Amino acid sequence: MVKKQKIESGALAQSVNRAWVFDRVAKGIVFIGGISAIVFIISIFIFIFDQGMGFIAEDLKPGEFFGSEIWRPTSESNPTYGILALIAGTASITGLAMLVSVPFSLGAAVFISEFATGRVKEGLKVLIELLAAIPSVVWGFIGLSIMNPLIVQLFDVPIGLNMLNAGIILGLMAAPIMTTIAEDALKAVPDGYREAAEAMGATRWQVIRRVVLPSARNGLGAAILLGVGRAFGETMAVLMASGHAINLPTSPFDSVRALTATIAAELGETARGSTHYEALFTIGIFLLLITLCINLLADLVIRGGWKRRKL
Amino acid sequence: MKFSQTPLDQKNRRNEKLFRMLFMMMAVLLVLPVLAVLSVLIYKGGPALSWDFFITNPTQGMTAGGIWPALVGTMWLVAVALSVSVPLGVSAAIYLSEYAKDNWLTRVINLAIINLAGVPSIVHALFGLGAFVLFFGLGKSILAASLTLAVMTLPEIIVTSREAMQAVPRPFREASWSLGATRWQTIRHIVLPNSGSGILTGIILGVSRTVGETAPIMFTGAAFFLPYMPETVWDQTMAMSLHLFVVATQVPDAPEALPFGVALSLIAMVLTLNTLSIIFRTRLRRKKKW
Numbered sequence: 001m002v003k004k005q006k007i008e009s010g011a012l013a014q015s016v017n018r019a020w021v022f023d024r025v026a027k028g029i030v031f032i033g034g035i036s037a038i039v040f041i042i043s044i045f046i047f048i049f050d051q052g053m054g055f056i057a058e059d060l061k062p063g064e065f066f067g068s069e070i071w072r073p074t075s076e077s078n079p080t081y082g083i084l085a086l087i088a089g090t091a092s093i094t095g096l097a098m099l100v101s102v103p104f105s106l107g108a109a110v111f112i113s114e115f116a117t118g119r120v121k122e123g124l125k126v127l128i129e130l131l132a133a134i135p136s137v138v139w140g141f142i143g144l145s146i147m148n149p150l151i152v153q154l155f156d157v158p159i160g161l162n163m164l165n166a167g168i169i170l171g172l173m174a175a176p177i178m179t180t181i182a183e184d185a186l187k188a189v190p191d192g193y194r195e196a197a198e199a200m201g202a203t204r205w206q207v208i209r210r211v212v213l214p215s216a217r218n219g220l221g222a223a224i225l226l227g228v229g230r231a232f233g234e235t236m237a238v239l240m241a242s243g244h245a246i247n248l249p250t251s252p253f254d255s256v257r258a259l260t261a262t263i264a265a266e267l268g269e270t271a272r273g274s275t276h277y278e279a280l281f282t283i284g285i286f287l288l289l290i291t292l293c294i295n296l297l298a299d300l301v302i303r304g305g306w307k308r309r310k311l
Numbered sequence: 312m313k314f315s316q317t318p319l320d321q322k323n324r325r326n327e328k329l330f331r332m333l334f335m336m337m338a339v340l341l342v343l344p345v346l347a348v349l350s351v352l353i354y355k356g357g358p359a360l361s362w363d364f365f366i367t368n369p370t371q372g373m374t375a376g377g378i379w380p381a382l383v384g385t386m387w388l389v390a391v392a393l394s395v396s397v398p399l400g401v402s403a404a405i406y407l408s409e410y411a412k413d414n415w416l417t418r419v420i421n422l423a424i425i426n427l428a429g430v431p432s433i434v435h436a437l438f439g440l441g442a443f444v445l446f447f448g449l450g451k452s453i454l455a456a457s458l459t460l461a462v463m464t465l466p467e468i469i470v471t472s473r474e475a476m477q478a479v480p481r482p483f484r485e486a487s488w489s490l491g492a493t494r495w496q497t498i499r500h501i502v503l504p505n506s507g508s509g510i511l512t513g514i515i516l517g518v519s520r521t522v523g524e525t526a527p528i529m530f531t532g533a534a535f536f537l538p539y540m541p542e543t544v545w546d547q548t549m550a551m552s553l554h555l556f557v558v559a560t561q562v563p564d565a566p567e568a569l570p571f572g573v574a575l576s577l578i579a580m581v582l583t584l585n586t587l588s589i590i591f592r593t594r595l596r597r598k599k600k601w
Contacts, residue, residue: 016491023493027410033402034411037423037469040462044430047441107337115331116338126589127342133585134348134578135523136432137552141559141574142348145567172344179341205327226429233431235526240560260433264526267436272445284437288430295429299422 048288052281055081059275060282069248071262073276081279083286085246089163089256090232092249093242096167097231101175102224108175109182109223114208132176136236143169143241157253161243164252169241170231178227185219186212218301225298229291235260259283349582352575359572373536373558374565378573380540384453384548385580387541388528389521391457392464397514399461400468404510407469408476409498428466432526435463439531454544456532463527464517471516475509476502508595512588519584523577525552535561551577 059081068082112124143165151160189212197207213220243255244265263280270277316324367377403420411417439459449455479502487497503510533550535557541548555577559570 019493019496023495026495026498030402030406030410033399033404034406034420035416036399036403037420037427037465040465041423041427041430043442044427044434044438044462047446048434048437051437051441051445104337104341107334108341111331111334111338115334124338124342127345129589130582130585131342131345133519133523133581134345135525135552135581137523137525137555138348138574138578141555141570142351144559145570146348146351175341203323203327205330206323208330229429233429233434235431235433236556240556260431260526263433263437264529267440267530281437281441284434288434291429291431291434292426295426296422299425 044288048281048284052278052285054273055275055278055282056285059279065282069246071246071257073266073279079275081275083259083283085248086257086259086262086283088248089242089246090238090258090260092163092256093166093170093238093258094228094231096163096252097170097174098224098228099171100168101171101178101227104171105175105178105223105227106182106220109179109186110208110213112179113183113186114204114212128176128179131172132180134173136173136234137240139169139173139237140240143237147241151253155253159243159255161241162253162255163242163249166238166242166256166258167252169237170234173234173237174227174231177230178223181223181226182216182220185216185223188219189215218304222298222302225294225301229294229298232294233260233287233291235264239264259287349578352571352578356568356571356573356575359568360575364572365576369536369554373562374569378551378554378576380537381549381551381554381573382576383540384533385522385551387453387544387548388457388460388533388550389518391453391544392460392521393514393518395458396461396464396468396517400465400513400517401472401510403465403469404472404476405498405502408473409494409502424466424469427462428470430463432463432524435459435527436530438462439527444531450545451530451534451547452532452545453541453548454532456528456548456550457544459527459531460521460524463524464520467520468513468517471513472506472510475506475513478509479505508591512591512595515584515588515591519581519588522584523552523581525550525556529553551580 064080064082066082066087067084068080069085069088070080070082071086072078072080108124108128112121116124144161147165147168148160151157151162151165155164193211193215194207197211198204202210238258239261242258242261244257244261245255246257247254249256263283266276267280270280364377365382366379368379370376407417407420411420436459439455439462443449443455443458444451447455449458483501483505484497487501488494492500528550532547533553534547535549535553537547537549551573555570555573558565558573
């Protein structure tokens with residue numbers, strides 16, 4: 001009898017031990033998953049630098065690269081790699097997109113967070129989520145086949161694939177992320193603030209204007225930054241809707257070409273290891289560095305807001 | 312004596328109404344394009360859709376026929392991408408939600424996730440080309456394209472899964488630990504079952520994003536047109552998103568309804584997935600026991 005009990009407890013101890021050993025193993029495995037994001041972001045850096053390094057080391061003339069608007073990588077006699085026009089294209093489209101979508105996104109966020117209730121609120125949130133779900137290539141197709149003739153008709157211009165078209169499309173694409181993050185920021189303002197203001201007799205609008213918006217300032221700033229990041233890195237929609245013509249734009253009706261679209265359009269036709277191929281990777285490095293700056297800045301802005309709120 | 316509104320009160324009330332209207336207009340104008348886009352796509356692409364459209368090959372230089380190979384290709388890409396991103400993403404979420412302490416490593420991981428989510432899709436494409444296609448020698452293949460897509464959707468899966476797990480109340484875990492369960496047993500039997508639907512919602516959203524991505528697969532494994540179907544992960548494949556790009560821009564003599572039909576099918580897939588995740592989430596919220 002006694003002996004049997006001993007065996008049982010021994011078996012129990014063994015299975016308990018096994019559980020704890022397994023616990024260790026599981027911890028190790030999920031740790032690998034945990035650091036995977038770090039591994040990937042570092043390898044993105046390494047691999048893109050690795051492919052673009054040849055250009056940076058041998059052919060890069062910074063003055064020409066950033067200062068010339070002539071991007072003629074396929075020229076036989078005198079290939080020129082100037083991305084000024086591409087930077088101007090990306091910047092103008094992104095700027096126009098922000099002009100279009102910042103007021104609407106923030107306005108929508110205020111309405112959803114402060115005014116709307118019940119079904120209206122849920123409905124709007126779902127629709128904004130669906131707006132975010134529409135793939136970039138479908139937006140590009142809409143720009144190409146719907147906005148294009150519309151712009152030609154409305155403004156009487158020869159071609160509707162231009163900065164305006166791409167700007168509106170990108171604005172719509174960047175809006176959901178801005179609305180969502182701005183709404184989170186507004187929601188994070190403690191209700192006590194609102195109640196205190198309302199107790200003093202402030203109307204809803206006065207509360208929003210004087211209390212909610214100022215205390216959500218950092219979150220709103222981060223929302224705009226992330227929207228810029230989104231618009232800036234967009235590829236297919238811009239490629240299809242912007243006209244893809246190398247141009248220093250002077251009006252919204254000029255066709256322009258973006259940095260991202262250039263890579264997408266030309267990478268397929270270049271030979272691996274050629275100067276053109278490496279130049280495209282160098283543009284990729286440039287894009288990557290700028291988006292990293294935008295994201296880190298947004299993170300800093302958000303965290304600055306947290307710190308102040310804790311005080 | 313009666314309380315009457317002073318002119319200032321009246322002005323304030325008017326202002327409030329005015330701004331309420333203004334913000335409502337902004338919200339409505341923001342969501343109106345979704346409905347407009349959908350109705351135009353249905354109106355113009357609807358006539359192209361038929362059973363045959365889904366199950367036949369493109370013919371006559373892609374000016375006629377259906378989308379079958381692109382449909383199958385997209386499913387290949389999604390399936391292979393998921394088989395990588397889900398285990399990796401969920402284990403990352405488990406680590407961050409259950410094991411990670413508030414230290415520098417956790418902060419770096421979070422920063423890496425934020426930045427990974429912000430990397431432009433075309434840069435992911437360059438990475439996929441440099442790393443998977445060339446360095447690991449996978450060539451242009453479903454495997455290389457799917458791995459690129461997996462890296463791209465990883466942040467989304469990590470973030471949603473982590474949120475779902477963190478929503479499980481801490482007393483659930485404490486009760487389990489106090490019974491002598493190990494951390495892993497607690498995760499396996501308490502945390503995961505209680506956050507399963509939330510994780511699934513995130514995965515569905517990841518799939519929806521994977522289906523629509525074009526730039527990352529252009530140079531890593533998706534082809535404009537292939538006369539055969541993919542059989543293994545080493546083959547190239549056609550894909551819905553790239554197919555839309557091709558018929559919209561590279562096939563000038565395609566009848567107008569064809570690209571609209573492709574666009575409508577693509578967006579139908581994406582929106583079905585998103586609606587599914589929304590339904591999941593609402594049901595989840597209603598059923599929540601805590």
